[in-house]
Amino acid sequence: MSAIRPVPATAGSESAAGITGRTGRFDLAFHRVGATTRLGAQFVSYPFHMTRPFALDAALPEFATVYQQSASGGVYRGDRMETRIALGREAAVHLTTQSATIAHDARGSAARLATILDLEDGAYLAMTPDPLVLFPGAAVETTTEVRLGDGAVACLTEAFVVHDPRAAGATFARLASATTVRAASNRLLFADRFDLAGTDLLGPQGAIGARRLVATHLLLGPKERLPEPTALIAATTGEGFVAGLLDLPNAAGFAVRVVADDAIAERAVAAAIFRLSVRAALGADPAPRRK
Amino acid sequence: MTDPAALLLALRHADGTFPSGGFAFSQGLEARAALADDFGPFDLAAFLADQVLRRWAGADRVALVRAHRAAADLDRVATVDAEVEASTASEPLRAGSRRNGLAFLTAHRRLGTPGAEAYHRRIREGMAPGHVAVVQGLLWARLGLDETTASAMGGHVAVIGPATAAIRLGLVGAIEAQTAIATVTADLAAVCRRPIADGQPFSAFLPVVEIACARHATGDLRLFSN
Numbered sequence: 001m002s003a004i005r006p007v008p009a010t011a012g013s014e015s016a017a018g019i020t021g022r023t024g025r026f027d028l029a030f031h032r033v034g035a036t037t038r039l040g041a042q043f044v045s046y047p048f049h050m051t052r053p054f055a056l057d058a059a060l061p062e063f064a065t066v067y068q069q070s071a072s073g074g075v076y077r078g079d080r081m082e083t084r085i086a087l088g089r090e091a092a093v094h095l096t097t098q099s100a101t102i103a104h105d106a107r108g109s110a111a112r113l114a115t116i117l118d119l120e121d122g123a124y125l126a127m128t129p130d131p132l133v134l135f136p137g138a139a140v141e142t143t144t145e146v147r148l149g150d151g152a153v154a155c156l157t158e159a160f161v162v163h164d165p166r167a168a169g170a171t172f173a174r175l176a177s178a179t180t181v182r183a184a185s186n187r188l189l190f191a192d193r194f195d196l197a198g199t200d201l202l203g204p205q206g207a208i209g210a211r212r213l214v215a216t217h218l219l220l221g222p223k224e225r226l227p228e229p230t231a232l233i234a235a236t237t238g239e240g241f242v243a244g245l246l247d248l249p250n251a252a253g254f255a256v257r258v259v260a261d262d263a264i265a266e267r268a269v270a271a272a273i274f275r276l277s278v279r280a281a282l283g284a285d286p287a288p289r290r291k
Numbered sequence: 292m293t294d295p296a297a298l299l300l301a302l303r304h305a306d307g308t309f310p311s312g313g314f315a316f317s318q319g320l321e322a323r324a325a326l327a328d329d330f331g332p333f334d335l336a337a338f339l340a341d342q343v344l345r346r347w348a349g350a351d352r353v354a355l356v357r358a359h360r361a362a363a364d365l366d367r368v369a370t371v372d373a374e375v376e377a378s379t380a381s382e383p384l385r386a387g388s389r390r391n392g393l394a395f396l397t398a399h400r401r402l403g404t405p406g407a408e409a410y411h412r413r414i415r416e417g418m419a420p421g422h423v424a425v426v427q428g429l430l431w432a433r434l435g436l437d438e439t440t441a442s443a444m445g446g447h448v449a450v451i452g453p454a455t456a457a458i459r460l461g462l463v464g465a466i467e468a469q470t471a472i473a474t475v476t477a478d479l480a481a482v483c484r485r486p487i488a489d490g491q492p493f494s495a496f497l498p499v500v501e502i503a504c505a506r507h508a509t510g511d512l513r514l515f516s517n
Contacts, residue, residue: 178492188373188374188377189377190377190378190380191374191377191378191492191493192378192380193349193378193492193493193494193495194345194349194494194495194496195349195494195496196496200344200345200496207341207345207496207497207498207499208498208499209329209330209331209499210331211330214498216498242326242329242330242499242502243502244501244502244503244504244505244506245505246380246381246382246501246505247382248380249376249377249379249380249382249385250376250377255380257380257498257501257502257505258498258502259498259499259502
């Protein structure tokens with residue numbers, strides 16, 4: 001099921017703050033049962049879709065993989081989408097998508113995408129969606145709240161790519177992103193926010209020069225369960241992108257910032273970081289993921 | 292500002308000769324200039340615009356103003372300071388801001404500025420990181436400079452610092468630097484007029500500078516700490 005099939009949005013309601021469009025929830029709770037991770041409580045509503053968790057990694061029986069799918073053509077004006085993932089003690093989950101998600105012209109009513117991740121002690125979550133493709137006029141506000149139990153590890157990707165299909169100099173309207181990472185005690189470990197207008201990125205003197213994609217890969221948790229910095233630097237050196245390894249405050253972990261020509265260049269970086277993260281946290285390389 | 296005494300106070304404390312420790316930091320400029328192969332030739336005006344609009348406006352300025360408002364209560368100032376620490380992803384920029392803040396605070400402590408000694412003690416005891424924007428807000432408030440003036444001073448320092456670094460690196464001459472500063476002055480003034488809500492979180496977007504600083508931190512030949 002592709003995330004770029006052009007299905008029109010369902011009718012929404014209009015409020016003083018703009019259009020409120022579709023509301024969708026993707027709410028899953030996982031628990032470790034013996035050597036495996038099992039899906040417990042779940043609530044998935046349109047436009048989200050999920051089949052079932054997959055066991056793709058023979059060497060890692062505890063590692064469950066879930067594809068977050070969409071039955072619609074991407075993100076539309078006024079959308080209110082919430083993803084909530086809870087991992088019990090020592091549960092291990094990979095949440096990914098099958099393809100990039102298109103954010104369409106919002107015509108003044110921003111879509112809001114909220115993600116709440118709650119990891120109990122020793123849990124592992126990799127959340128590696130494909131990039132958000134920002135079409136001209138798109139307006140999206142994303143929030144990601146992470147709570148990390150003791151020894152828990154999260155490998156989180158957030159990426160966007162600017163797309164102007166007619167090459168007419170058009171760009172997205174706005175992209176706001178707010179990520180907060182807290183310890184189980186609620187102490188703020190790391191916060192990362194930006195609020196961009198599409199015009200901020202236009203032209204060779206824009207904030208990312210002539211490149212079109214920005215990605216942040218967060219590797220959160222205790223350093224003993226994270227990849228070695230030298231391995232991360234080696235894996236994030238190549239053609240078509242520039243990357244830098246950031247040592248995050250409050251011993252929250254690392255971030256890899258990437259500015260790339262396009263989604264193809266970034267894909268190799270994302271795959272390398274995911275592989276290193278799984279190996280460091282769970283002890284073996286993951287099997288390749290089908291997209 | 293029409294009071295000459297207040298203007299002179301502001302000029303003195305935002306002047307390049309004030310021993311603020313800022314001379315050791317380029318705020319990522321040296322690193323960005325070294326990435327010409329990846330992001331094109333270095334352009335001081337573009338760099339300053341990036342600093343003003345995508346860093347200082349939503350992050351340092353907000354921290355400065357929130358610390359200014361909290362200046363009577365050092366616990367509240369330290370809370371803002373901890374938030375700055377958590378919100379600065381780049382270690383070289385984070386460490387530079389702390390070192391710059393400590394140098395600035397040390398100078399004020401020796402000058403006897405109210406609040407400097409007490410906040411310096413907190414940093415020594417590990418109770419506050421001492422980021423420069425927070426220390427600026429605290430001390431300029433204690434000196435009696437109003438919020439708008441303090442904000443403009445912070446913006447001025449944020450522009451003058453990298454411009455001076457560009458001159459020292461031989462990237463531009465003094466006249467070119469002044470021309471570049473002039474191109475961001477209107478933006479700086481407009482940013483200073485934007486309201487700031489109590490508790491407003493910090494926001495910045497500088498992926499190129501962060502990447503440049505990450506690479507620069509391991510470089511052999513560099514003049515500045517960041």
